[in-house]
Amino acid sequence: MARSTCTTASTAFALLCLLGCVAAANLADYVVPCKSKDPGLNECVRQAAQDIIVKGAKGIPELGIPVLDPAKVGKLELERNGALTMSLVFNNSTHYGLAGIKIRSASVDPRNNVYNFSVLIPHYVVSGEYDINGRVILLPINGRGQANLTFTNTEAEWSFSGVQEQRDGQTFLRLDKLVTRIHDDSPKRVQVHFDGLFGGNKLLGDTMNNFMNTNWKEITQQLKPSVDASFRRRILPVAQRIVSNFPLSQLFSDL
Helix, strand or coil, X not given: CHHHHHHHXXXXXXXXXXXXXXXXXXXXXXCCCCCCCCCCHHHHHHHHHHHHHHHHCCCEHHHCECCCCCEEEEEEEEEECCCEEXXXXXXXXEEECHHHCEEEEEEEEHHHCEEEEEEEEEEEEXXXXXXXXXXXXXXEEEEEEEEEEEEEEEEEXXXXXXXXXXXXXXEEEEEXXXXXXXXXXXXXXXXXXXXXXXXXXXXXHHHHHHHHHHCHHHHHHHHHHHHHHHHHHHHHHHHHHHHCCCEHXXXXXXX
């Protein structure tokens, strides 16, 4: 379940990372650009990232930013084996809450191509069609229908790294790695509701929904490895695509 949140959060975090650090042509129309040698670089990047998330939540076509809040996601898949064995697929889901992202801090090293962010998503909602089959803490679960998942105060760390390459006589940043980590004590709360569980059996469905809402901490903890893998798969390609448009001399005007 947490994977859905993190999956859509991928687009937002990639864009805040890149555009927060970037000084592309006309970027000054959206944020205050930063310089790599500025003693206040980290705070400058943090503020720029926060500004671009707020301004970009409804999309900035000229910068290649899609609508982030609400965001439409065609298909999300989650599989987990172990104490929690589950296959969960969301189709045509809608995700709300990226406009509320808080960029808590940034730690960047442009010369060594490393960009780290600490972020908080205060309130995030995933709503859409689902198909689930498996076991939740020894209890069988299956069903399909409409689902609603709400995540409160999700904190995470994101670390992008890459290399510099020459293209058309200019130096570009190519991001080639992303490491993600959701905090151990995060999210602070998860609430779920699945319609149509067990073929529409209301008694069994209500019992399972109540069970998941009571045991959300254990369930979320089991899902975190899949959540991080989902982040990496979806965020990095978006980040790479955006960064490839700007030579390093535009990303940081003093490089």
